[in-house]
Amino acid sequence: MKSRVLALAALAATTLAIAAPAAAQGKQYVIGFSQLAFDDPWRVAFNNQMQKAVAKHPNFKLVLVNAQRDSSKQIADVENLLTQKVDALIISPNEAAPLTAVVKRAFDKGVPVVVLDRNVLGEAYTMFIGADNKLIGKKAGEYVGKWCAEKKFNPCNVLEVTGLSGSTPAQERGEGFRDGIKASPSVKLAASVTSEWQKAKAMPAAAAAFQANKNFQVVYAHNDDSTEGAYIAAKNANLDLSKMLFVGIDGLPDKNGSIVSILQGRLGASFVYPNGAAEAVEWVSRILEKGEKPPKKVVLGTDEITPANAKAACEKYDCEFK
Amino acid sequence: MSTSAVSSTPIAQPGGRRVLDQVLRFQGYLGLLIVFVLGAVFAPVRDNTNLFLDVPNQMNILRYVAETGIIAIGMTLVILIGEIDLAVGAVLAFSATLTAYLLTGGQFGTSTAFVAVIVAGTALGFTNGIVTTGLRIPSFVVTLAMMSFARGLARLIFGGVSIPLLPVSQGGAAPESAFFFSERLFGVLPVPALVMFALALGVGAVMRYSAFGRHVYAIGGNPVAARLSGVRVDVTRVVVFAICGALTAFASFIHAIQLNQGAPNDGYAYELNAIAAVVIGGTSLQGGIGTIAGSVAGAWMLGMIDNVLNLNNVEADVQLLVKGALIVAAVALQRLQRRT
Numbered sequence: 001m002k003s004r005v006l007a008l009a010a011l012a013a014t015t016l017a018i019a020a021p022a023a024a025q026g027k028q029y030v031i032g033f034s035q036l037a038f039d040d041p042w043r044v045a046f047n048n049q050m051q052k053a054v055a056k057h058p059n060f061k062l063v064l065v066n067a068q069r070d071s072s073k074q075i076a077d078v079e080n081l082l083t084q085k086v087d088a089l090i091i092s093p094n095e096a097a098p099l100t101a102v103v104k105r106a107f108d109k110g111v112p113v114v115v116l117d118r119n120v121l122g123e124a125y126t127m128f129i130g131a132d133n134k135l136i137g138k139k140a141g142e143y144v145g146k147w148c149a150e151k152k153f154n155p156c157n158v159l160e161v162t163g164l165s166g167s168t169p170a171q172e173r174g175e176g177f178r179d180g181i182k183a184s185p186s187v188k189l190a191a192s193v194t195s196e197w198q199k200a201k202a203m204p205a206a207a208a209a210f211q212a213n214k215n216f217q218v219v220y221a222h223n224d225d226s227t228e229g230a231y232i233a234a235k236n237a238n239l240d241l242s243k244m245l246f247v248g249i250d251g252l253p254d255k256n257g258s259i260v261s262i263l264q265g266r267l268g269a270s271f272v273y274p275n276g277a278a279e280a281v282e283w284v285s286r287i288l289e290k291g292e293k294p295p296k297k298v299v300l301g302t303d304e305i306t307p308a309n310a311k312a313a314c315e316k317y318d319c320e321f322k
Numbered sequence: 323m324s325t326s327a328v329s330s331t332p333i334a335q336p337g338g339r340r341v342l343d344q345v346l347r348f349q350g351y352l353g354l355l356i357v358f359v360l361g362a363v364f365a366p367v368r369d370n371t372n373l374f375l376d377v378p379n380q381m382n383i384l385r386y387v388a389e390t391g392i393i394a395i396g397m398t399l400v401i402l403i404g405e406i407d408l409a410v411g412a413v414l415a416f417s418a419t420l421t422a423y424l425l426t427g428g429q430f431g432t433s434t435a436f437v438a439v440i441v442a443g444t445a446l447g448f449t450n451g452i453v454t455t456g457l458r459i460p461s462f463v464v465t466l467a468m469m470s471f472a473r474g475l476a477r478l479i480f481g482g483v484s485i486p487l488l489p490v491s492q493g494g495a496a497p498e499s500a501f502f503f504s505e506r507l508f509g510v511l512p513v514p515a516l517v518m519f520a521l522a523l524g525v526g527a528v529m530r531y532s533a534f535g536r537h538v539y540a541i542g543g544n545p546v547a548a549r550l551s552g553v554r555v556d557v558t559r560v561v562v563f564a565i566c567g568a569l570t571a572f573a574s575f576i577h578a579i580q581l582n583q584g585a586p587n588d589g590y591a592y593e594l595n596a597i598a599a600v601v602i603g604g605t606s607l608q609g610g611i612g613t614i615a616g617s618v619a620g621a622w623m624l625g626m627i628d629n630v631l632n633l634n635n636v637e638a639d640v641q642l643l644v645k646g647a648l649i650v651a652a653v654a655l656q657r658l659q660r661r662t
Contacts, residue, residue, distance in 0.1 A: 038477075038482055039477060039482060039587055040482075040587055041482075041483045041484060044481070044482045044483050162638070165638040165639055166639070192635070193632055193638075194638035194641075196638075198588075198590075199583065199585070200581055200588055203580070203581070204386040204625075207382045207386070208379075208628075208632030209635075211373055211376065211378065211379045211382065211633060212366055212368070212373055212633050212635070213368075228582070229581070232582065236382075236385075237378075254483045254484075255485070255486055256483065256484040256485060256585075260486070264488075264492070265493075
């Protein structure tokens with residue numbers, strides 16, 4: 001037994017000895033990442049996952065810049081990265097129209113450009129990786145349909161807590177959900193209130209909805225924070241939480257995120273809104289090191305996180321639990 | 323004050339005018355009353371219960387209003403001396419995150435954490451006051467800078483993510499006693515509302531009966547005259563900003579407890595809600611005129627509007643329109659009062 005361990009150690013040591021110089025000799029690449037903001041938990045997780053993905057490539061160096069939700073700052077950020085002669089540019093643009101030109105400039109220079117989450121206009125970029133809000137909303141709707149059928153609630157009344165009215169993700173998460181529950185006639189969208197994505201606003205809005213109608217079985221909010229706000233309102237209204245389902249979107253791994261919440265038994269389900277960081281770094285590596293030509297557009301799927309798989313999801317997304 | 327409009331205002335009958343004057347004196351409360359009546363009239367009825375008038379609903383409104391109300395008390399003092407504090411939302415975010423951080427760190431009990439949070443808020447307010455008076459920079463600019471500074475501080479120290487704040491009994495790390503602030507007295511009256519009323523009474527009494535209160539009104543009415551008559555104008559100004567910071571910190575403690583989190587991104591536009599509450603409550607943005615009770619009534623009215631619209635499931639975009647129109651109507655009423 002002991003000798004086997006030693007042998008393994010020796011093997012590992014030699015492998016390392018061979019691998020280390022090889023990596024050092026391999027061409028070094030600088031990846032510029034222009035992020036529109038660092039200020040919300042989703043973007044923080046986004047940046048963490050980007051750093052982790054880059055760390056897997058010892059010959060990659062990441063330059064991460066923050067546009068602070070200001071498109072003109074982001075234009076300057078990208079110009080700055082180009083001046084630094086980055087080998088590839090990853091960008092999550094604040095707004096499409098203002099950033100299209102500078103992204104095109106990078107692309108025309110021959111720098112591979114991976115656009116994440118929100119797109120720019122036209123085709124002057126290497127590839128776009130983004131999520132599909134409609135699909136995520138639909139999955140949430142289907143899950144609610146399944147849950148209502150299992151619990152035999154008929155009608156199964158849903159309270160929807162929407163994101164900022166008029167914003168694209170709020171619209172699409174709403175539409176997708178309506179699509180998803182079409183196949184379940186027992187599911188009834190009984191009321192819809194708005195939280196503008198904020199927990200502090202979700203609480204009074206949901207409280208008023210529960211005041212108007214105590215008979216809700218499901219709360220579906222367009223983001224996890226708002227679901228948590230509605231959960232507190234339901235608790236304050238003395239509703240029977242054990243007979244209710246709270247569904248959100250985001251599936252964040254931080255200690256205030258929904259994976260932990262599901263493990264703690266508050267939220268019933270959450271759907272991951274993926275950021276594409278890992279995929280972007282993977283594609284940059286394939287473009288730079290293997291000369292591959294990527295697809296123009298990649299649409300990411302979602303992960304359904306429920307009490308059944310929350311532990312596994314926690315490990316997969318490196319969540320902060322205990 | 324501006325009286326140029328007097329001559330162009332048609333004059334009502336003397337008798338009617340006196341009645342109107344009396345009504346307008348209570349304009350802050352009048353708005354509250356009108357919204358209350360409208361709410362009751364337009365509320366949905368279920369099982370013979372008017373959902374708006376239902377006691378639990380009124381308590382929900384009070385609970386919701388408490389944070390804005392407490393901040394509005396401090397904001398009233400600031401506006402009374404003719405200044406403004408745009409930093410309260412960011413200070414709330416910082417102090418709420420600090421609250422969650424201290425309570426879940428395991429080293430501090432509820433009272434220590436509470437005192438630390440109030441001290442931190444007071445220090446930020448004090449800084450606003452010192453910079454405004456010491457460097458003679460308008461408070462609009464100083465507190466605008468503080469808005470950015472406090473928000474940045476919250477993000478930097480706590481890493482940009484929110485901190486969950488749950489009691490030990492729910493799998494968290496915070497002492498149970500802190501959650502007193504999310505409870506309801508006798509199962510009915512929300513503690514945050516009680517805190518708001520207690521603070522309003524306390525600060526209201528100080529404003530009415532103490533030298534400090536008289537100085538605040540004097541500075542707002544005419545700072546030069548106040549100085550000439552021996553009021554220590556700068557000291558009073560600094561104290562007012564510090565009080566505003568302390569009250570904001572108190573609101574943030576309640577905010578964190580109620581939301582079960584401390585988030586550096588919370589509190590956006592809270593300064594505007596607080597200013598709206600103060601102005602609706604009849605305090606003049608020029609300073610010198612206004613009451614604490616009016617501001618609390620203003621905050622209460624704003625909360626009631628939100629509640630009625632939500633009870634009726636009014637679309638979010640329409641809510642914004644209605645709210646905007648009601649705020650203008652309330653302040654228009656106030657201008658009418660100035661002219662008469």
